[in-house]
Amino acid sequence: MKYFSFLFLFLSLSLFTSCATQEKQIPRDIASLQSSGAMEGIWFIQGTSSTRGPYNGELELRKSSDGTYDAIRIVTYINYFYDGLKVQEVWTGKAVAAGDTLVLSYDLRQGDFITKLGGDKRDPNEFKNPINVVTRFVATDKGLASQYSDKKVSNYTEWITTRRNLEARPLWINLRTNLDARGPDVPWAVRKVIDIFKRDVGYHKDPFVQSFKNRKEFKDERPFIVFDPTDYEFYRTNKDIIRVVNKITDNISITEASVKRNAYAPTLHEKAVSYEKNTVTHHINEIGMVAKADVDANGKLIAYRYDGDSALWTGMYIGSQSMRYLATKDPEALANVRKSLRAMFILMDITEDPQEFARTLMPYRPGEPIPNKWHQGKGIYSNMLWLEGGNNDMFKGLTHSMMWASMVIPESDQEMWSHLRDKSRRLLKLRIFDEKSQNQAPSLGLAALLNKDEKLKDKYQFAYTKLRWKPSSYSLDTTFYWHGSADWSGVNLGLVGDITDIMVAERLGETKIRDRLRERLMDSWVTYSPSQRHLLTMVAFGFAYSQGTRGDNFRKESSDIKFMSAVNNAAWGLREIPYPRPNLDVSIDHSLRPDWCISPIPRLFWKALKKPEPPNEYFYQGLYNYPVFEHQAFTSNFVWKDTAFGFKDSHSRGSENAGVDYLYAYWLARYVGVPHVE
Numbered sequence: 001m002k003y004f005s006f007l008f009l010f011l012s013l014s015l016f017t018s019c020a021t022q023e024k025q026i027p028r029d030i031a032s033l034q035s036s037g038a039m040e041g042i043w044f045i046q047g048t049s050s051t052r053g054p055y056n057g058e059l060e061l062r063k064s065s066d067g068t069y070d071a072i073r074i075v076t077y078i079n080y081f082y083d084g085l086k087v088q089e090v091w092t093g094k095a096v097a098a099g100d101t102l103v104l105s106y107d108l109r110q111g112d113f114i115t116k117l118g119g120d121k122r123d124p125n126e127f128k129n130p131i132n133v134v135t136r137f138v139a140t141d142k143g144l145a146s147q148y149s150d151k152k153v154s155n156y157t158e159w160i161t162t163r164r165n166l167e168a169r170p171l172w173i174n175l176r177t178n179l180d181a182r183g184p185d186v187p188w189a190v191r192k193v194i195d196i197f198k199r200d201v202g203y204h205k206d207p208f209v210q211s212f213k214n215r216k217e218f219k220d221e222r223p224f225i226v227f228d229p230t231d232y233e234f235y236r237t238n239k240d241i242i243r244v245v246n247k248i249t250d251n252i253s254i255t256e257a258s259v260k261r262n263a264y265a266p267t268l269h270e271k272a273v274s275y276e277k278n279t280v281t282h283h284i285n286e287i288g289m290v291a292k293a294d295v296d297a298n299g300k301l302i303a304y305r306y307d308g309d310s311a312l313w314t315g316m317y318i319g320s321q322s323m324r325y326l327a328t329k330d331p332e333a334l335a336n337v338r339k340s341l342r343a344m345f346i347l348m349d350i351t352e353d354p355q356e357f358a359r360t361l362m363p364y365r366p367g368e369p370i371p372n373k374w375h376q377g378k379g380i381y382s383n384m385l386w387l388e389g390g391n392n393d394m395f396k397g398l399t400h401s402m403m404w405a406s407m408v409i410p411e412s413d414q415e416m417w418s419h420l421r422d423k424s425r426r427l428l429k430l431r432i433f434d435e436k437s438q439n440q441a442p443s444l445g446l447a448a449l450l451n452k453d454e455k456l457k458d459k460y461q462f463a464y465t466k467l468r469w470k471p472s473s474y475s476l477d478t479t480f481y482w483h484g485s486a487d488w489s490g491v492n493l494g495l496v497g498d499i500t501d502i503m504v505a506e507r508l509g510e511t512k513i514r515d516r517l518r519e520r521l522m523d524s525w526v527t528y529s530p531s532q533r534h535l536l537t538m539v540a541f542g543f544a545y546s547q548g549t550r551g552d553n554f555r556k557e558s559s560d561i562k563f564m565s566a567v568n569n570a571a572w573g574l575r576e577i578p579y580p581r582p583n584l585d586v587s588i589d590h591s592l593r594p595d596w597c598i599s600p601i602p603r604l605f606w607k608a609l610k611k612p613e614p615p616n617e618y619f620y621q622g623l624y625n626y627p628v629f630e631h632q633a634f635t636s637n638f639v640w641k642d643t644a645f646g647f648k649d650s651h652s653r654g655s656e657n658a659g660v661d662y663l664y665a666y667w668l669a670r671y672v673g674v675p676h677v678e
Contacts (some may be wrong), residue, residue: 030378046161048158107244122592212598217597221599222623223484232640259633282301304552318404319400400425445504481530488641498520602621
């Protein structure tokens with residue numbers, strides 16, 4: 001397409017100049033353009049769009065090695081605003097000057113990643129076919145003037161007049177890049193297992209999968225992380241502008257750009273302050289559990305809506321507020337810990353079964369039907385409903401919350417500490433404690449710590465001895481990363497467990513156990529390092545690396561230089577998360593992008609063992625991990641557990657997800673001293 005556009009630009013210029021038989025009187029400031037090299041520079045530009053009104057800005061023309069000019073057009077609309085913000089267009093292309101005529105050519109995308117926004121829809125063909133916009137400027141009394149169309153939305157009248165010298169750097173630079181995330185080769189035995197699952201589900205014969213078989217990244221099994229810091233510095237100093245870059249400007253493209261703006265314009269601390277307020281008012285329900293929110297068009301809370309994984313998210317929220325308190329001594333953080341910790345205690349009391357605990361809680365409203373798997377509490381809890389199904393993941397929320405809360409709630413608070421001691425002992429009676437051997441040692445350690453019980457401490461030590469399944473480790477190594485495939489939810493769960501386990505061992509004075517747990521954490525980081533999981537990097541830095549731990553896998557496969565490079569980049573994991581989360585009726589499909597490719601390895605391929613077997617679409621995953629502001633920001637309720645290489649999702653307007661994922665990472669980074677997190 002670029003070659004066609006370039007050829008079209010020259011043909012357009014040739015045709016235009018051949019038809020001009022009468023010599024025109026060129027104004028003085030325009031006549032100066034005819035002198036050698038005078039076209040190069042930055043020109044003042046102004047004009048009018050038929051849909052958005054008047055604008056002004058600049059056009060940069062910089063000589064290129066091919067004899068043309070590299071063109072950068074940046075204009076800002078004067079009277080057109082979107083959500084109270086100015087809208088700016090950035091177009092890049094080529095320019096050719098001859099005589100008194102200047103011809104510019106731009107290729108503008110019609111579609112990027114949003115396929116539907118409210119009632120607006122993109123046709124699939126729009127994602128594949130950019131529009132070539134050609135502008136021809138001729139001499140007029142006002143300067144060089146042009147009239148043209150973007151062939152879809154707007155007609156433009158535009159002219160350029162005065163000039164200034166070029167700056168050292170272009171007015172706009174595209175910094176978007178693809179980072180290799182392939183990692184080590186897949187072991188032979190694992191390859192055979194993957195192939196068996198692929199044949200079992202018919203993945204290798206799937207027509208959609210086969211349509212990508214000739215792509216180089218498909219053949220190489222090479223995933224990429226799409227890293228896009230473009231305009232980060234611009235947004236930090238121009239907070240009132242939305243930049244639409246090389247796209248047809250319409251509601252969808254402005255929305256895509258606005259979410260990036262909402263990620264980059266605020267500081268990390270400003271986003272944390274906003275998320276703190278929003279979480280308290282919209283996402284901690286009446287009882288204290290993390291919840292989703294039903295909101296109106298203005299973002300006002302209508303009702304809390306339960307999140308089925310709330311025991312884990314609430315445990316992490318308590319962790320975030322504990323770290324916030326340790327970093328700032330803000331009494332509001334301690335109050336938040338107390339409220340949500342009481343809810344975690346209720347999870348264990350309300351079932352009236354010492355072996356079971358609830359996943360989450362919500363108020364009981366008489367007259368409303370009780371949903372499936374929900375139960376009304378009894379006695380003092382009769383005003384609540386509880387969701388059955390407390391499992392291993394939710395158990396991690398219980399232990400994590402008690403560990404962190406015990407670090408910030410003073411022991412003089414007899415009521416809370418009475419519950420902490422009692423509930424930590426009751427962890428040992430839960431069914432999941434017996435069923436999952438990896439839960440036994442940390443639970444025994446937590447109970448020993450909070451109750452100052454030496455007998456439980458002895459059991460804790462013995463439990464770790466039983467778990468020593470390989471040298472220098474206390475758990476079977478189940479971490480894996482094979483060319484973009486991993487158990488991403490398990491990565492988040494694993495780091496939560498690692499923090500709890502390490503902190504319990506540290507506080508018990510069990511340095512040998514603590515050091516081996518730190519090595520396990522560093523081993524996990526080495527495994528997933530090709531995928532650049534920023535939260536995992538922060539955790540490994542704070543709870544292992546900064547304490548002097550490296551580990552055998554680290555020494556064999558990584559280095560201090562590689563690790564600190566990852567640590568210095570970890571803040572981008574927070575920068576990519578916007579505030580506010582977009583609350584839109586929206587559908588996203590990156591597979592329509594011409595540069596997208598499916599992975600030859602099925603997502604969660606071991607799930608083929610499930611009966612009934614999931615459809616083939618369940619196993620689709622891409623080879624490109626896009627920035628949060630181009631996917632997860634629209635649809636995710638917790639970005640750190642999401643599939644890294646997802647590509648398609650949707651969200652309904654009126655349902656707002658919580659920002660606990662941001663708060664947890666932000667306050668952890670502040671607590672452990674991650675660089676560049678202000």
